[in-house]
Amino acid sequence: MQGSASLAAPGKAAAAVFAIASQLCGAAFLYLILKVDGGWQVVGLLALLGFGFYLLERLPWIGDYALASFARAPLVAMATAAVIVVAFPFVVGSNTYMLHLLIVAQLYAVLALALNFQLGSANIPNFATGASYGIGAYVSALLAINFGISFWLTLPVAALAATLFGFIIGIPSMRTRDTYLALVTIAFGVVVQQLLNNFSWTGGPNGLVGIPAPSLFGHSFADPLVIFGWKLPSQANFYYLAAALVVVAIVTAHRLHGSRIGLAWNALRADEIAAKAQGINVAWFKVLAFAVDAFLAAFAGTIYAFYVSYISPDNFTFLVSVTIMTMVIVGGMDNIFGVIVGAFMLTILPEKLRAFADYRLLFFGVVIIGFLMIRPQGLFPQRMRRYGGDL
Numbered sequence: 104m105q106g107s108a109s110l111a112a113p114g115k116a117a118a119a120v121f122a123i124a125s126q127l128c129g130a131a132f133l134y135l136i137l138k139v140d141g142g143w144q145v146v147g148l149l150a151l152l153g154f155g156f157y158l159l160e161r162l163p164w165i166g167d168y169a170l171a172s173f174a175r176a177p178l179v180a181m182a183t184a185a186v187i188v189v190a191f192p193f194v195v196g197s198n199t200y201m202l203h204l205l206i207v208a209q210l211y212a213v214l215a216l217a218l219n220f221q222l223g224s225a226n227i228p229n230f231a232t233g234a235s236y237g238i239g240a241y242v243s244a245l246l247a248i249n250f251g252i253s254f255w256l257t258l259p260v261a262a263l264a265a266t267l268f269g270f271i272i273g274i275p276s277m278r279t280r281d282t283y284l285a286l287v288t289i290a291f292g293v294v295v296q297q298l299l300n301n302f303s304w305t306g307g308p309n310g311l312v313g314i315p316a317p318s319l320f321g322h323s324f325a326d327p328l329v330i331f332g333w334k335l336p337s338q339a340n341f342y343y344l345a346a347a348l349v350v351v352a353i354v355t356a357h358r359l360h361g362s363r364i365g366l367a368w369n370a371l372r373a374d375e376i377a378a379k380a381q382g383i384n385v386a387w388f389k390v391l392a393f394a395v396d397a398f399l400a401a402f403a404g405t406i407y408a409f410y411v412s413y414i415s416p417d418n419f420t421f422l423v424s425v426t427i428m429t430m431v432i433v434g435g436m437d438n439i440f441g442v443i444v445g446a447f448m449l450t451i452l453p454e455k456l457r458a459f460a461d462y463r464l465l466f467f468g469v470v471i472i473g474f475l476m477i478r479p480q481g482l483f484p485q486r487m488r489r490y491g492g493d494l
Contacts, residue, residue: 113168114175115175115176117172118179119172119175121168121172122172122176123179123183125169125172126183126184126187127183127187130191133447134191134194136148136451137204137451138201142455142456142458143458145452156474156478160477160478188346192335199336202336203338204454206338206345207450208450209346209348210348210406211430211447211449212349213399213402213403214232214399214400214403214427214430214446215431215442215443215445215446216352216443217232217235217397217398217403218428219356219436219442220359220395220396221392221396222428222432223431223437223442224369224372225369225371225389225392226371226372227284227392228284228285228428229393229396230288230289230292230421230424231272231292231295232400232427232428233292233419233421233427234291234292234295234296234424235265235269235396235400236401236404236407236423237299238268238295238397238401239265239400239402239405239408240261240405240414240418241299241305241404242257242261242405243257243258243404243405243408243409244314244414245304245305247314248315254317254409257405258402261402261404262398262401262402262405265400266394266397266398266401268295269390269393269396269398270393273389273390273391275287277386288424289421292424293421296419296420299416299419305416306415308415308416308417310413310415310418311413311414312413313413314411314412316409316412317409322340324409328340328343341406341409345406348402348403351402353439353443355395355399359395360437360439364391367383368388371383371385371389372437404419430442430446430449432481433449433475433482434446434448434481435478435480435481435483435485436480437485438484441481441482441483441484444483448482449471453467456470
């Protein structure tokens with residue numbers, strides 16, 4: 104125990120070195136799993152990752168040391184992360200497939216962070232996140248196609264429309280709890296998907312085609328991105344846009360987690376009756392969780408619509424909501440970093456396991472079950488709150 108305590112309190116220099124080294128290792132692993140094509144190479148990398156999480160489970164002081172290191176050198180950690188994010192497209196080069204996977208993974212990370220406010224912070228099951236995602240995509244696409252409104256203006260309008268949907272689903276859901284609440288959100292999600300599929304003005308099952316690419320200061324996102332003479336594929340535009348949204352989602356999640364709202368959500372998760380006895384407006388904070396989830400999901404939906412330039416109801420089915428919920432559970436509920444890791448993992452793995460053809464989903468399921476057996480509470484479990492004092 105004495106050794107664990109000393110390891111959990113590194114000096115600033117050691118903390119900075121550890122923060123840089125660990126993030127570089129994480130970036131290298133991400134690059135490798137994106138780069139390899141063979142199915143068994145992916146399995147080997149997953150085995151290495153599984154062994155790493157096994158060590159974290161058996162030697163918890165490693166996780167404590169890592170947390171203490173990042174807490175001791177936050178500026179170094181953030182600067183390293185920023186450099187890695189900015190430099191990644193340059194490392195990837197002209198590989199548009201890798202950039203595509205990164206863009207989709209980042210959008211799913213935002214969706215997972217949005218759902219984490221409900222499922223992780225407040226223990227509210229919501230299977231309608233995919234519907235909020237779709238509402239954001241369709242509202243922004245319809246405004247752009249039918250009225251020629253700029254992408255940057257459709258962003259807030261789509262977010263407000265989805266937030267309204269969040270209130271609409273949240274208010275009647277307050278009369279239910281647990282399993283029944285999950286069923287209500289499933290019903291809402293299915294209704295939205297069917298409406299998109301049947302209305303003529305949404306394009307019906309054919310969807311919407313020809314969504315124009317955004318432009319910024321005269322630069323179209325459909326054109327290659329040139330930085331200091333280095334020419335990057337057009338996907339790099341959306342990569343940086345999605346990365347900016349992830350940063351916004353992380354900052355929002357961090358601020359809400361440490362606020363009175365986050366404390367109220369955690370109180371609901373711990374004991375709803377006790378929270379009500381303490382004067383917390385349970386119904387309001389539940390509805391607020393629905394609204395925040397829908398607000399962030401709409402931003403991701405808008406970027407997705409303008410990125411792919413074509414959307415249909417099949418992009419926003421019930422399965423999307425289930426996938427997002429799985430990302431939160433596998434990554435670690437109420438853990439921002441864990442949720443992001445879960446989103447990247449469950450976005451990239453299905454693509455990389457295509458080498459197994461008909462057995463792809465079987466391997467995917469086995470991998471998920473395996474990681475949950477190693478880390479039953481998620482890859483990066485929820486941690487106890489700290490109120491001041493040294494780590």
